[in-house]
Amino acid sequence: MSLTTYDIPSLISTPWVLYDISRILKRSAAPFATGIDRIDLQVLQILSAAFGERLLPIARTGQSLAPLDPAALPEWLNNLSARWLGEECPVIPAAALMSRWKAWAHRVRPKHALMKQLLSRMGGEECTYVCCSHSGLATVPGLLPFLKNTLHMQSLIYIHDLIPLEYPEYSRPEATQRFRRMLDEYASLRPDFLVNSHDTGQRLARWLENNHPDKPPETIRGAPPVVDWLPSDIPPASSLSFIDTSVPYFVIVGTIEPRKNHLLLLHIWRQWVEEGRKKIPHLHIVGKRGWENECILDMLERCEAIRPYVFEHNNLSQREMLALVKGAKAMLMPSLAEGLGLPALEACKVGARVLLSDIPVFRSFPIQCLEKHLISPLDTMTWKRRLEEIVF
Numbered sequence: 001m002s003l004t005t006y007d008i009p010s011l012i013s014t015p016w017v018l019y020d021i022s023r024i025l026k027r028s029a030a031p032f033a034t035g036i037d038r039i040d041l042q043v044l045q046i047l048s049a050a051f052g053e054r055l056l057p058i059a060r061t062g063q064s065l066a067p068l069d070p071a072a073l074p075e076w077l078n079n080l081s082a083r084w085l086g087e088e089c090p091v092i093p094a095a096a097l098m099s100r101w102k103a104w105a106h107r108v109r110p111k112h113a114l115m116k117q118l119l120s121r122m123g124g125e126e127c128t129y130v131c132c133s134h135s136g137l138a139t140v141p142g143l144l145p146f147l148k149n150t151l152h153m154q155s156l157i158y159i160h161d162l163i164p165l166e167y168p169e170y171s172r173p174e175a176t177q178r179f180r181r182m183l184d185e186y187a188s189l190r191p192d193f194l195v196n197s198h199d200t201g202q203r204l205a206r207w208l209e210n211n212h213p214d215k216p217p218e219t220i221r222g223a224p225p226v227v228d229w230l231p232s233d234i235p236p237a238s239s240l241s242f243i244d245t246s247v248p249y250f251v252i253v254g255t256i257e258p259r260k261n262h263l264l265l266l267h268i269w270r271q272w273v274e275e276g277r278k279k280i281p282h283l284h285i286v287g288k289r290g291w292e293n294e295c296i297l298d299m300l301e302r303c304e305a306i307r308p309y310v311f312e313h314n315n316l317s318q319r320e321m322l323a324l325v326k327g328a329k330a331m332l333m334p335s336l337a338e339g340l341g342l343p344a345l346e347a348c349k350v351g352a353r354v355l356l357s358d359i360p361v362f363r364s365f366p367i368q369c370l371e372k373h374l375i376s377p378l379d380t381m382t383w384k385r386r387l388e389e390i391v392f
Contacts, residue, residue: 039342
């Protein structure tokens with residue numbers, strides 16, 4: 001059976017849901033949403049609509065957890081979703097989730113007192129813990145097993161990728177160690193796992209078999225997101241004040257980090273300058289600055305040759321990003337590793353041309369998304385030639 005995020009409520013058999021909103025709570029002040037943010041938000045909205053106030057939002061606070069106000073959650077989620085899309089609306093601060101449920105103080109409580117509150121709130125009924133981000137309660141050693149044993153709790157965990165473990169060279173050392181501890185904690189629960197792609201599912205199954213052969217998960221199911229959060233009123237690129245639409249341009253969307261392979265594109269633009277090309281297209285880089293990216297930043301900040309043609313945007317709303325993508329000659333994803341590649345799916349949804357790297361996860365993309373062939377992320381000359389076919 002082919003599942004999507006909209007099928008997740010049917011996978012939960014308990015009357016109560018404990019949803020870990022640690023990441024969304026932390027990211028709620030950001031002006032835009034990452035791919036993981038958008039999937040986390042979609043699943044939370046789907047489950048909130050299905051379970052109402054039987055969904056209890058919880059978040060990591062220090063080395064414990066804090067329960068938050070389920071009655072305030074829908075309004076707060078709608079506000080957050082609208083702001084991330086780029087709509088102008090008053091900000092409902094995250095503190096609103098903590099202040100409206102006076103029976104539950106937002107300060108950290110001892111674990112046993114907290115369990116007494118949770119048990120009382122749920123009337124002794126069973127619950128399912130759901131986490132759709134790579135953060136939250138699993139980063140507190142022993143907390144989830146304690147919850148499982150105390151609350152007779154089931155678990156549903158969404159995994160987006162295993163990149164910190166399989167490609168540690170693209171992550172900070174502490175992130176790799178933290179990710180391993182998180183997966184070890186999840187494995188101890190023997191949960192139901194959800195994944196965003198067939199490729200991620202295969203990688204997770206291999207890792208669990210190699211590292212926890214005595215604790216097989218209940219299931220590993222694919223549940224990719226349904227890209228239905230896109231605004232219907234995407235403005236034309238000409239409405240964006242920060243671009244010159246008289247010049248053809250390409251777009252790359254994603255955190256500025258080594259695995260996204262920005263350097264391949266920057267070197268192509270530099271080659272065009274050195275070749276004396278006329279009417280060089282622009283390259284718009286959309287995404288926040290990440291980690292281990294010194295070589296990329298050196299090119300962006302110190303390479304005078306490409307400065308007139310390459311533009312960096314760190315704080316675009318989703319509506320602005322989609323307008324930019326829709327008007328581009330193509331959206332480019334020369335990634336060396338991905339769990340899903342959500343920006344490419346969004347670009348396909350708005351009818352943009354997409355050029356993708358030849359890596360396993362992209363080989364299963366809908367064929368209408370692919371322009372000619374997938375291109376090796378190591379083959380600079382083929383990327384250069386394909387871009388020239390499009391624009392020169």
